[in-house]
Amino acid sequence: MCGRFSLYEPSERLARTFGVDEVADGEPEARWNVAPSQQILAVVCSRDGGTRRLGTLKWGLVPSWAKDPSIGNRLINARAETVASAPSFRQAFERRRCLVPANGFFEWRQEPGPKKARGRPFFARAADGSVIALGGIWEVWHGPDDKVLRTVSIITTIANPQLSSVHDRMPVIVEPDDWSRWLAPEALEPAAAGALLRAVPEGRLVLAEVSDLVNSAKNDAPELIEPLG
Numbered sequence: 156m157c158g159r160f161s162l163y164e165p166s167e168r169l170a171r172t173f174g175v176d177e178v179a180d181g182e183p184e185a186r187w188n189v190a191p192s193q194q195i196l197a198v199v200c201s202r203d204g205g206t207r208r209l210g211t212l213k214w215g216l217v218p219s220w221a222k223d224p225s226i227g228n229r230l231i232n233a234r235a236e237t238v239a240s241a242p243s244f245r246q247a248f249e250r251r252r253c254l255v256p257a258n259g260f261f262e263w264r265q266e267p268g269p270k271k272a273r274g275r276p277f278f279a280r281a282a283d284g285s286v287i288a289l290g291g292i293w294e295v296w297h298g299p300d301d302k303v304l305r306t307v308s309i310i311t312t313i314a315n316p317q318l319s320s321v322h323d324r325m326p327v328i329v330e331p332d333d334w335s336r337w338l339a340p341e342a343l344e345p346a347a348a349g350a351l352l353r354a355v356p357e358g359r360l361v362l363a364e365v366s367d368l369v370n371s372a373k374n375d376a377p378e379l380i381e382p383l384g
Contacts (some may be wrong), residue, residue, distance in 0.1 A: 157289065157309045157326040158231050159276060159369060160260040161187045161278075161380055164286050168255050170209055171336065172286055173198045179210030187379045190372035191215050191258075196252040197291060197307055199380040200338040207237045207338065212253070216308035217296040218243050224296060228308050233292060235327060235352035239345075244308065247292035254329060255289040255309055259380060261320040261369055262322040273370045277321045278380045279360045286333065290327035290351070315354040317362060328355045 163185035170178050175198060189195055194211040201208070215227030226243075233244045259280030266274050281287050289309050296304040314325040329337045333351055338342070343351065362383035368374045 156322070156324050157240075157260055157311055158191060158260075159372075160189050160255075160289070160326075161185060162257050163377075164258060165254065166196070166209065169196070169286065173209065173256070173288075174207055175209040175337050176206045177208040177210075179208065187377055188369055188372060188375045189214075190301065192228065195307065196256055197293065198334075198338065199251070199293060200253075200254065200340055202340055204338075205321060207306070212293050212307035214307055214309075216243065216247065216292065217293050217304055217306045219246070219294055219296055222297060224298065224306075226302055226306065227327040230308050233308045233310045235310055238292065238310055238352070239348060247294050247308075250304055250340055251293050252337050252339075253291045253293045253307060254334060254337065255290055255291045255307065256286050258286060260326055261365070262318065262325065266323040271368070276365050276367055276369050277362050278365045278369075278378075278382075279318065279325075279362045282359060282361050288329045289332075290329045290337065310352065312352055312354050315357050316375050317357045317360065318354070321362065325354055328351055328359070330355070362375060 191214045195214050197212045216230040217224045217227040238244045238248045259278050263274035291307045291309050293307045310327040311324045312327050318325045369379045
C-alpha cells in the first residue's frame with residue numbers, strides 16, 4: 156500500500172517540472188509525513204485536455220455516488236489489478252487520472268509480534284534525486300448544502316524485487332514520458348494501462364530504513380526521511 160509520503164519541493168519548481176498552466180492558491184507547505192485525509196498536491200488535466208492544473212485534493216477518494224463522504228477513509232489506495240473495474244474507481248480511472256508529486260514514500264516491513272504493530276519504516280526515493288509522480292485518480296463529490304469535495308486515491312501495484320523486501324505493494328510511479336498519456340481525459344487502452352500500472356524497474360529507487368517517529372502523523376520534520384545509522 157501507500158499510506159505516507161513526503162513532498163517538500165517548492166510549488167514553483169513543481170509547476171515547471173510538470174508543465175503546469177495554472178497553480179491554485181493555498182497549496183500545502185513542505186511536508187515530510189503526508190498522511191491520508193489530508194489535503195495533498197496533485198496535477199490534473201482539464202476536460203478538453205488543454206490545461207494542466209496544480210492544486211489540492213483530499214487524500215481518500217469519495218465516489219460521486221457515495222451517500223457519505225466517510226467512505227474516503229477506506230479508499231486511500233486503489234489496486235492496479237482492479238482499478239479499471241472496481242465500482243469505486245472505474246469512472247475516475249477512465250476519465251480523471253492525476254499525478255501526485257512526491258519526493259519519496261514510506262513503506263513498513265512487518266516484523267514478528269502483534270499483528271497491529273506498525274513494523275519498521277523505510278523511505279524510498281528516486282535514485283537520481285528527482286521528484287517522482289505517483290499515479291492517482293480523482294473524483295468530485297456533491298453533498299448537502301452545496302458542499303463540493305474533491306478527493307484522490309493513489310494506485311498501488313505489486314512491488315518490484317527491491318521493494319518486496321519491505322512490502323508486497325508499492326505505489327504506481329508514472330515516468331515523465333508517460334505523463335501526457337496518463338493525464339489525458341480519455342480511457343486508456345488495456346495494453347497501455349497494463350504497461351503504465353507496472354512497478355518501476357529495480358534501481359529506479361533507493362531504499363533506506365528511517366526513524367519510527369514517522370509512525371505518528373503528528374510528527375513532520377526533515378529528520379523523518381534521514382537513513383538510520
